[in-house]
Amino acid sequence: MQTFVIRRRSAWASGQELEQAAARSRRIGDEEMADQVRWIRSYVLAEPDGRLGTLCVYQASDPAALQDHAHRVGMPANEIVPVTQTVVIRDDP
Secondary structure, X not given: OEEEEEEEEEEEOOHXXXXXXXXXHHHHHHHHXXXXXXXXXXXXXXXXXXXXXXXXXXXXXXXXXXXXXXXHHOOOOOEEEEOOOOOOOOOOO
């Protein structure tokens, strides 16, 4: 599997909406697409319009699997970018 970053812009109105989507995302990834998609972590972003967006790190077989996963969950995948290298200066807080 390859590592990707996914940008989801202004996808949720509240933290509760985001938590519900995260639960669906994990369930679908773990139960329906375990051999294609693996969610690593997400960073929740305050968007300029007041909504919440995310920057998500996934491992996947290819970008099409990530698009399929997002479609099944009912959330956007505005940008999918392959990661070529990781540089860790400090662990995540």
